[in-house]
Amino acid sequence: MDVKDLVINRRSIYGLGNKQILPEKEISALVNHCLKYAPSAFNSQSSRIALLYGNSYQKFWEIVLEELKKVTPEDRFALTKNKITSFAQGLGTVLFFEDRQSVSALQAKYPLYAKNFDVWSEHGNAMLQYMVWQTFAARGIGASLQHYNPLIDEKVEKEFGLPPSWRLIAQMPFGSITTPPDDKSFLSIEERLKVLY
Ligand SMILES: Cc1cc2nc3c(=O)[nH]c(=O)nc-3n(C[C@H](O)[C@H](O)[C@H](O)COP(=O)(O)O)c2cc1C
Secondary structure, eight states, rough: OOOOHHHHOOOOOEEEEOOOOOOOHHHHHHHHHHHOOOOGGGOOEEEEEEEOOOOHHHHHHHHHHHHHHHOGGGHHHHHHHHHHHHHTTTSEEEEEEEEEHHHHHHHHHHHGGGGHHHHHHHHHHHHHHHHHHHHHHHOOOOOOBOOOOTTTTHHHHHTTTTTEEEEEEEEEEEEEEEEOOOOOOOOOHHHHHHOOO
16 A cells, blocks of 8 residues: 555544454554564663453453543433443554653753653653554554543553553554544645745
8 A cells, every 4th residue: 555545544433343443463563563673762662562362362451441431420421331331342452651761861861851752752652652553553553642641640550450650641452444434624734834945
């Protein structure tokens, strides 16, 4: 596929199914590849991933629902539940983290840039998120980007035995595509892009 079409083809997919488009081993290899090759500030490689399938995947969305129940008005909870249930109907979820220790080590090593490393760590993680999202799209796997942190952080760390230095940044439920995305609207590119010679 042409690179321009690849970019167009990556969309937020909310209608997820569990048709095994690729074996889990191959999906894991794709995620592994993105994690290895993603750019990072000073090549710090501060991003971390937990890739959830099967029971872990189901348990994760149960935790999200439990935590949301505590903060969602009762009359809106049915809607919330539908949404969360839809994320649990796919093949798995990628959890993206940044490692606090890697970031503080950089701050200590390069005091001149100390203030920038938190922001660069977020940038690096966003690039990794995009790489995984794009790679999934290229293989016909639908995904969306979710943010239930920090509400769920403590429970997730405990449930999956993750290092306390891993700071949760984003969640990406993925699966087969049961509902294609709606058309999306675009602002005028002329107002957003300046090409200067
Ligand atoms: C930084 C960032 C945060 C986002 N957070 C969420 C989110 O929490 N929940 C969600 O459903 N979509 C989220 N999205 C997806 C956007 O809503 C979506 O990318 C945008 O509407 C364009 O649609 P598309 O992804 O289909 O191109 C996020 C996207 C970005 C770049």
